[in-house]
Structure formats: structure tokens, C-alpha cells
Amino acid sequence: xxxxxxxLYAGRRRRNGIMMTLSxxxxxxxxGWLVLILGRLLWEGFSGLSLAVFTEMTPPPGSDGGLxxxxxxxLMLTALAVAIGTPVGILAGTYMxxxxxxxxxxxxxxxxxxxxxxxxxxxxxxxxxxxxxxPMGHFSGYAGAVALAVIVMPVVVRTTEDMLILxxxxxxxxxxxxxxxxxxxxxKVCYRAAKAGMVTGVLLAVARISGETAPLLxxxxxxxxxxxxxxxxxxxxxxxxxxxxxxxxxDWQKLAWTGALIITFTVLALSIIARVLSTSRKQS
Amino acid sequence: MIExxxxxxxxxxxxxGEAAPMADAPSRARVLARLRMGDTSFRWLTKLAAIxxxxxxxxxxxxxxxxxxxxxxxxxxxxxxxxxxxxxxxxFGALAPIYGTLVTSFIAMLIAVPVGLLIAVFLTELCPxxxxxxxxxxxxxxxxxxxxxxxIWGLFVFAPFLQExxxxxxxxxxGEVPVLSALFAGPPYGIGMLTAGLILAIxxxxxxxxxxxxxxxxxxxxxxEAAYGMGCTTWxxxxxVVLPYTRVGVIGGVMLGLGRALGETMAVTFVIGNAHKVxxxxxxxxxxxxxxxxxxxxxxxxxxxxxxxxxxxxxxxFITFIVLAxxxxxxxxxxxxxx
Numbered sequence: 255x256x257x258x259x260x261x262l263y264a265g266r267r268r269r270n271g272i273m274m275t276l277s278x279x280x281x282x283x284x285x286g287w288l289v290l291i292l293g294r295l296l297w298e299g300f301s302g303l304s305l306a307v308f309t310e311m312t313p314p315p316g317s318d319g320g321l322x323x324x325x326x327x328x329l330m331l332t333a334l335a336v337a338i339g340t341p342v343g344i345l346a347g348t349y350m351x352x353x354x355x356x357x358x359x360x361x362x363x364x365x366x367x368x369x370x371x372x373x374x375x376x377x378x379x380x381x382x383x384x385x386x387x388x389p390m391g392h393f394s395g396y397a398g399a400v401a402l403a404v405i406v407m408p409v410v411v412r413t414t415e416d417m418l419i420l421x422x423x424x425x426x427x428x429x430x431x432x433x434x435x436x437x438x439x440x441x442k443v444c445y446r447a448a449k450a451g452m453v454t455g456v457l458l459a460v461a462r463i464s465g466e467t468a469p470l471l472x473x474x475x476x477x478x479x480x481x482x483x484x485x486x487x488x489x490x491x492x493x494x495x496x497x498x499x500x501x502x503x504x505d506w507q508k509l510a511w512t513g514a515l516i517i518t519f520t521v522l523a524l525s526i527i528a529r530v531l532s533t534s535r536k537q538s
Numbered sequence: 539m540i541e542x543x544x545x546x547x548x549x550x551x552x553x554x555g556e557a558a559p560m561a562d563a564p565s566r567a568r569v570l571a572r573l574r575m576g577d578t579s580f581r582w583l584t585k586l587a588a589i590x591x592x593x594x595x596x597x598x599x600x601x602x603x604x605x606x607x608x609x610x611x612x613x614x615x616x617x618x619x620x621x622x623x624x625x626x627x628x629x630f631g632a633l634a635p636i637y638g639t640l641v642t643s644f645i646a647m648l649i650a651v652p653v654g655l656l657i658a659v660f661l662t663e664l665c666p667x668x669x670x671x672x673x674x675x676x677x678x679x680x681x682x683x684x685x686x687x688x689x690i691w692g693l694f695v696f697a698p699f700l701q702e703x704x705x706x707x708x709x710x711x712x713g714e715v716p717v718l719s720a721l722f723a724g725p726p727y728g729i730g731m732l733t734a735g736l737i738l739a740i741x742x743x744x745x746x747x748x749x750x751x752x753x754x755x756x757x758x759x760x761x762x763e764a765a766y767g768m769g770c771t772t773w774x775x776x777x778x779v780v781l782p783y784t785r786v787g788v789i790g791g792v793m794l795g796l797g798r799a800l801g802e803t804m805a806v807t808f809v810i811g812n813a814h815k816v817x818x819x820x821x822x823x824x825x826x827x828x829x830x831x832x833x834x835x836x837x838x839x840x841x842x843x844x845x846x847x848x849x850x851x852x853x854x855x856f857i858t859f860i861v862l863a864x865x866x867x868x869x870x871x872x873x874x875x876x877x
Contacts, residue, residue, distance in 0.1 A: 270771035274664060280656035281665075284743055285673065288680050291691050291740070298694075345587035353581055354588070363588045366595045369862045372794060373855070374801025376828045377598060380851040383835075384601035404594060411591060435573045437580035458682075465684020468803040468828065472835045492686050496804065499690045507694070514690050518683060525682050529675070 292518075299515025302508045307516075311480055312494060315503040321513055323480050324494040327395070328464065330482065331474060331490055334399035335463055339406030340456055346407075347414025352440050355419075364415070371408040378404050379469035387473060395484030398474025405466060406459040413455025417448035454528040461524035465517050467492035491517055598855065606849035608841055617849060623814035625838070630846035632853060634814045638731060638824040639854070642806060643799040645735025645820070646742055650799075651792055653739075654746030659776050661747075662754040674751065681744035689808035692737040693729075697809050700736075701728030705821050723819040729811045732820040737805050742795040749791030753784040753872060786875075790868030797862040801854060803828035827854040 306320045313319025346363065354360045382401040387393055421444050429439040445452070475487040476497060491513050498510035609617060613630065620631025657677075661670060705726035712718040757780050765775045781788070811823020812833050825833075827850045838844045 266771055266774065270773040273659075273773040273776075277656040277660040277664060280653045281660045281673070284653060284657050284747070285676065287740055288676075291688070294691060294695055295687065342587050342590055345584045346591050349581075349584035349588040353584060359585075359588060363591050365863075365866060367591050368866050369859060370591070370595060372797050372801075372858075372862055373598075374803065374828060374858055376801070376803045376831055377602070377851050377855045377858075380605070380831065380835075380848055381598045381601050384605045384848070385597065407591070407594070435577040437577040438573075440580070461682055465686055467684075467686045468832060471832055475836065492684065492804075495686055495690065496807075499693060499808065510690060511694075514687050518687055521682055521684060522679060525679050 295511070295515055295518060298508075298511035299518075302512040303515065307509070307512055312478055312489070312498075312509070313505070314478075315501070315506060318505070319509070321491065321494065321509060321516070323477065324489045324491045324513065325516070326482070327474070327477070327489040328491040330484065331395060331399045331402055331470070331488060332460060332464055334396075334484070335402030335406050336456065336460060338400065339403035339459065340410050342403075343407040343410025343455075343459075344414050344452065347411045347418065348440060350411070350415045351418035352436075352444065363411075367408045367411050370404075371412060374468075375405060375466055376468035376471075379472055382469065382473045393473065393475035393487045395474050395486065395488035398470050398488060398490065399484070401469040401473045402463045402466060405463050405469065409459035409462055410452075410455050413458065414448075414452055417451030417455070418444055420451070421447045450531050454532045457524050457528040457531070461521045461528070464520050464524070465492055467496055471496070602848060602852040602855060606845055606852045608845040609849040612842060613846075617846070618853070621814070621816050625834075625840075625843055628840060628842045630842070632827075632846075632850055634816050635825050635827040635830045635850055636853065637816045638734075638810065639800055639826040639828070639857075641731050641820070641824070642735045642738055642810070642826055643796060645732065646738035646799045647792065647796055649736070649739040650743045650746055650795060654743050654795075655750055655788070657743075657747045658750035658754050659780075661751050662780075663772050663776060674748075677744050677747050677751075681748060685741060685802055685805040688737055688741050688805040692733065692805060693808040696737065697728035697733050700733055701726050705732070708821070720818045721820050724817075724822050726821060727811065727823060729809045729823055730821045731810065731824040734806045734810045734824075734826070735820075737809055738799045738802055741802060741805055742799050745798060746791055746795045749794060749869075750784070750788050753787030753791065754780055756787075756872075757783050784872065786868050787872035790865045790872065793861055793865030793868065797858050797865060800861060801828060801858045803832050807832045827851070 306318065307322075308320060308325065309322055310318070310320030311323050312321060346367075350360045350363060378401055382397050382404070386397040386400060390397070425443050425447060426439055429443045430436075434442070470490050470493050474490055474493070476493045477487045477489040481488065495510045495513045495517070498506040498513070501507065609630065613620065617630065618632055618636070620629075621633045622629050622631045623634060624630070661673060665673065705722075705728070708722045709726060712722050761779050761783065762775055765779045770778070806826050807829040810825055810829045812825050812829060813823040814825055814830075815822070817824065831847050831851055831854075835844070835847050838847055
């Protein structure tokens with residue numbers, strides 16, 4: 255009897271040991287694999303990093319050059335996308351958290367917004383192609399920026415709503431008791447209280463779009479030359495990486511790695527700043 | 539009324555500095571009317587923006603349906619079950635991309651779900667406290683890395699590596715087994731559906747890990763402590779208490795990861811090989827819906843070609859919409875339970 259219980263216990267112990275070892279191994283593999291990717295990216299990217307990358311145009315195959323026009327293009331597209339997507343996103347989030355917190359409309363919008371948040375970005379590209387590129391008759395930076403704005407918006411809506419809901423109701427009640435109209439309560443009290451969180455949302459949205467390639471492929475297209483005209487095709491880092499990486503030319507592939515390094519650094523820096531902002535808010 | 543330096547009081551802002559005595563009823567009414575106007579218009583502005591979100595989703599659907607209409611007219615529902623994809627004769631069918639999308643996502647989930655859950659178990663049950671935050675943050679940062687990075691790594695590093703090691707090994711060992719031989723037939727190209735599936739697995743791993751960690755952490759400690767108090771091992775606690783309690787949330791997280799995998803474009807486009815062919819072999823080149831669109835859309839000539847690609851986009855949107863809707867519903871349910 256005693257030996258039977260003991261062997262049962264030993265079996266349970268063994269099974270536990272196996273599963274826990276597996277979970278340790280899974281963590282090791284998961285983290286190790288990602289270290290491998292980032293390590294290779296750093297290795298390949300840094301070896302190609304030089305001042306010329308930031309000061310020269312994309313080269314024709316076989317000659318030296320840099321990534322100046324795609325970097326500038328990406329900055330322009332991102333800035334315009336944020337300028338379009340953020341106000342709309344903040345307003346929609348405001349409605350959901352402040353005016354219609356228990357509305358049917360809010361429930362529906364929240365559901366749809368969550369779906370847009372993880373909808374395939376290439377579909378957004380097709381949508382903008384249909385409504386902007388096809389009617390205008392040519393690819394343009396504006397179309398690219400609008401496509402990115404469609405991706406920015408759900409992120410901002412989500413964080414704005416979440417952050418405004420966290421604002422304590424006492425603040426609203428106190429402001430309302432002073433005779434402030436609702437719009438003022440929101441603009442002067444709620445937005446201020448939720449500012450750090452909302453900025454975090456915008457930063458996360460920028461991080462999200464700075465690496466987006468799929469929606470730009472057939473909206474902003476690409477441009478080998480220096481151009482700041484947003485009514486024309488505009489070059490952007492992700493699309494240039496895509497094109498250069500798939501090319502047979504060694505120096506183009508090298509530039510693709512360097513571009514990938516720049517994007518990764520930007521995204522990581524933005525996420526870290528966003529994280530620092532949101533934790534400092536929690537502590538205060 | 540308290541005036542602080544550099545900051546005007548609320549009433550001041552409202553009255554825009556006009557000194558309106560309380561007794562002056564008409565101007566007071568004017569101010570109030572203006573405030574009410576501002577309030578109402580702000581309310582409507584926010585409501586319009588909220589409706590705008592709905593309009594965008596509606597717009598996506600309408601534009602995809604409208605754009606793909608010529609393809610549906612030309613091929614009917616056969617579009618979904620035909621394998622041919624011939625731009626020259628303008629005969630298109632979506633079977634190969636749909637098949638590729640499903641197979642690569644299936645491979646990805648097959649690997650990412652168990653590994654992701656095990657990492658979440660490690661993070662919530664085993665990991666020493668001081669290590670939890672760093673690993674947790676690392677996982678979340680990695681979820682934010684753009685997919686094109688995974689793509690370029692897959693193309694230059696992972697695919698050649700697989701071509702030299704894993705694929706010859708699989709062909710040599712499993713290629714002899716009767717049923718499995720079909721799955722690993724053909725030469726090792728490096729690129730192909732297996733490679734794409736593996737890259738996708740690495741990509742969705744952080745999503746699944748971070749959501750399951752969040753729902754695991756939401757299990758009331760009392761439940762776990764009671765199980766431990768009865769003498770359960772860690773694995774038994776996970777298996778019999780944590781997993782049943784969080785099942786709905788875990789499924790939601792998995793579906794969210796699946797939604798990502800189905801719609802993922804860049805990571806796959808680099809390594810899939812873009813071959814419009816349904817083949818049983820996992821190491822053969824294939825294509826997915828998103829890779830086809832990314833590769834061919836700008837070069838598509840002719841309305842029918844473009845329209846067929848948009849029809850592919852519509853199918854992708856339809857599939858991911860359903861998967862994501864289920865995911866959100868599941869996550870909503872567990873949120874409600876946790877309260």
C-alpha cells in the first residue's frame with residue numbers, strides 16, 4: 255500500500271518535473287530565438303551604418319548611396335498620418351468614454367474598433383487604393399498617409415477610451431459642480447488627467463505604422479528620387495527595404511539590413527518611451 | 539474665485555475675460571447660450587468621429603465588394619475552388635492562396651500555441667520575481683517589432699539555414715514513411731510553406747504569450763493556494779485550476795494570434811516562394827492571400843486581374859473578421875467573469 259502511494263506520488267512528481275522543464279525550455283527557445291534575430295540584425299545593420307546612409311539618396315545598383323529619401327519620405331508619411339488619425343481617434347474615444355459610455359453605439363464602435371485594430375493591414379491598402387488611388391489615377395503620398403492614418407486611428411481610439419475611463423468620476427463631478435459645461439470638463443479636466451496615457455497611445459500608434467509596409471505598397475508606392483511632393487509617389491523605408499532585400503544586388507541588400515536596423519531602433523525607442531510614460535503615471 | 543499664476547480660472551475662460559456682472563441678465567444668457575452651443579457641437583463632433591470608425595469598416599467592406607465584383611461576375615463562386623491562376627489568359631482561382639494561408643497559419647499555431655502557453659506558465663508560476671518584469675517587457679517589446687524585420691531575417695538567415703539542415707533531415711527521415719512522405723516531398727528549396735509557417739510562429743508567439751500571461755495572472759490566488767494546499771504539484775495546479783478557469787481567455791488570445799497569422803503579409807511574402815500551386819508537400823513553395831496581393835497588385839494589368847486580387851482581399855478580410863470577432867467575444871467573456 256505504501257509503495258503504491260509512493261509510486262503514484264513519484265509519477266506525479268515526474269510529470270510535474272517534465273512539464274516544468276518543458277516550460278523552462280520553451281522560454282529559453284522563445285527568448286533565444288528572438289535574441290538570435292535581433293543579434294543578426296544588429297550585426298548586419300551596424301556593419302553598413304555610416305553617415306552616407308543619412309545624407310545620400312538611394313543608389314542605382316552597383317554604386318554607393320544612402321537612405322535619405324526613404325527616411326524623409328517615411329517621416330512625412332508618418333507625420334501626416336498622425337495628424338489625420340490622432341484627432342479623429344481622440345474624438346471618437348472621447349465620445350465612447352464620456353458621452354456615450356453605456357450607449358449601444360459605443361458597444362458597437364468598441365467591437366468594430368477592436369477588429370480594425372488587428373485587421374490585416376494589406377486590406378487597408380486595398381481599401382485606400384479603391385477610394386483614392388483609382389479615382390485620382392495615380393499613386394501618391396497622400397494616399398499612403400491616409401492608409402497609415404486608418405491604422406493609427408484604432409490604436410488612438412482604444413487608448414483614449416481606456417485612459418478616460420480611468421479618470422476618477424469625482425474629478426468630473428467636482429468640475430460640473432463648479433458649473434462647467436460638459437465640453438469644458440472634458441477638455442480642461444479629463445484630458446489633463448489622462449494626458450500621459452493618451453500620449454502613450456499616440457507613440458504606440460507611431461511605432462506601429464513606422465514599420466508598416468503592406469498598406470504602402472500600392473498607395474504611396476516608391477520613388478527612387480528626391481521628392482517631397484506628397485501628390486506624387488513617395489519613397490518610404492519599409493517599401494525600400496522590401497524592394498532592396500528581394501533584389502539580387504549585394505549593396506542593395508546591405509542597405510536593406512541597415513534600413514531594418516533603423517526601423518527597429520525607432521520602434522523600440524518609441525515603445526520604451528511609451529512604457530516609461532505610462533509607468534511614471536501609475537506611480538504619481 | 540481663485541486665480542493661480544499663469545493659469546486662468548475656468549469661469550474666466552468661459553467668459554473670455556468679459557466682466558459680466560451677475561445682475562446683467564441678457565449678457566449672462568448670451569454667455570450661457572454660447573457655452574451650450576459649444577457643448578452641443580463638441581458632443582456632436584465626438585459622436586461623428588465615433589460613427590466615422592464604423593464608416594471606415596463599412597467603407598472597407600463596400601470598396602472590396604465593389605472592386606471585386608468583376609471577378610465574381612466572371613468566375614462566380616468557382617473562384618474559391620479553382621486552382622488556376624493565369625494572368626495571360628485571365629483565368630483566376632483563389633484555391634492556392636487560400637490553401638497556403640490556412641496551411642501556414644496552421645503550422646504557426648501548432649508551434650506557437652504550446653510554446654506560448656508554456657512560456658506563460660513559466661512567467662506566472664516558476665519565474666523568480668525579479669526576472670518576471672524584464673522577460674515580460676521583452677515579450678511585449680518583441681510583439682511590436684515590424685513584420686518586415688522577421689521577413690528579411692527569414693529570407694537571408696532562416697531560409698538558407700533550413701535548406702541546409704532541417705529540410706534535408708526531414709526528407710531523409712520522414713520522406714521514407716508512407717503517409718508523411720507526401721508532406722516532405724521534393725527538393726529542399728529553403729523557402730516554402732514550412733519556412734513561412736515557422737516565421738509566423740515566431741511572430742505570433744509574443745502575442746499569445748502576453749495575452750495568456752495576463753489571463754493566467756487574473757486567476758484568484760485563493761483558488762491556486764487551495765489546490766497547492768491539497769498537495770497538488772505545480773503542473774496539476776496549472777492543468778486543473780488555471781487552465782479551466784482561463785480557458786475562454788486563452789482561446790481568445792489564440793484566436794487573436796491566428797488573426798495576425800492569417801493576415802500577415804511581409805514576413806510571409808519574403809519566404810513563401812509565390813507559386814500558385816496546391817501541393818501536399820510542406821517544403822514546396824506556395825503562396826498566401828496576402829503574399830499574392832503584395833507581390834502582384836502593382837504589376838497587375840487588366841481590370842479582371844486587379845479585380846481578382848481585390849476578391850482575394852475580400853476573402854482574407856472575411857476570414858479574419860470572423861476569427862477576430864470570435865476572439866473578441868471570448869476575451870470579453872473572460873473580462874466580464876474577472877469583473
